[in-house]
Amino acid sequence: MKLVRLIYASRLIAPLAKSDAKQILKTSLRRNNALGVTGYLCVSPTHALQCLEGPRDAVNGVYNLVVADKRHFEVTLLRYAEPWRRLFPVWGMGYTADLATAAPESARWHDASGFNPFLVETDLVENVIETLCERSEQVELRA
Numbered sequence: 056m057k058l059v060r061l062i063y064a065s066r067l068i069a070p071l072a073k074s075d076a077k078q079i080l081k082t083s084l085r086r087n088n089a090l091g092v093t094g095y096l097c098v099s100p101t102h103a104l105q106c107l108e109g110p111r112d113a114v115n116g117v118y119n120l121v122v123a124d125k126r127h128f129e130v131t132l133l134r135y136a137e138p139w140r141r142l143f144p145v146w147g148m149g150y151t152a153d154l155a156t157a158a159p160e161s162a163r164w165h166d167a168s169g170f171n172p173f174l175v176e177t178d179l180v181e182n183v184i185e186t187l188c189e190r191s192e193q194v195e196l197r198a
C-alpha cells in the first residue's frame with residue numbers, strides 16, 4: 056500500500072454554517088474511516104486548509120469528492136507526497152475564528168483579511184497545519 060499525504064487550500068463561499076460543519080464531520084468520519092483516510096481539516100470563516108493521508112486511491116477519491124463541493128472554490132493542491140508515516144493518525148476537524156490567531160508567526164502569510172493559506176510556502180505547509188491542529192478549537196468528534 057502506498058501511503059500518500061495531500062494538502063490543499065480553498066476559499067469558502069461563506070462561513071460554514073453549523074449544519075454544514077456537522078454534515079462534513081459526519082460524512083468524513085464515516086467515509087474516511089472506512090477508507091483508512093486520516094488527516095486534519097482546519098476551517099476559518101474564509102478558508103479551509105486540509106491534509107488527507109492514507110492509501111493513494113482512497114485519498115485521491117476523497118479529494119475528488121471534496122473538490123466538487125460547492126461550499127468552497129479555488130481548491131488548490133499545495134502538496135502531494137509519499138511520507139513514511141502519518142502526521143495525523145486520526146481524522147480531525149478544527150475551527151478557528153481567524154487562522155491568524157492560530158498561526159500568528161509569520162506576517163507574510165497574511166493579507167488584508169487575515170491568514171491566507173495560499174501564501175504559505177509549500178515546504179512549510181505541513182508544519183503550519185500541525186500548528187493549526189494544536190491551536191484550533193477542535194470540533195467534537197461525535198457524529
Ligand SMILES: Cc1cc2nc3c(=O)[nH]c(=O)nc-3n(C[C@H](O)[C@H](O)[C@H](O)COP(=O)(O)O)c2cc1C
Nearest residue numbers: 079082083086087096103105117120121124126127
Ligand atoms: C472543506 C471541506 C472538506 C471536506 N472534507 C471531507 C472529507 O475529508 N471526507 C469526506 O468524505 N467528505 C468531506 N467533505 C464533504 C464532501 O465534499 C461531500 O459533501 C461529502 O463527501 C458527500 O458525501 P455523501 O454523498 O456521502 O453525503 C468536505 C467538504 C468540505 C467543504
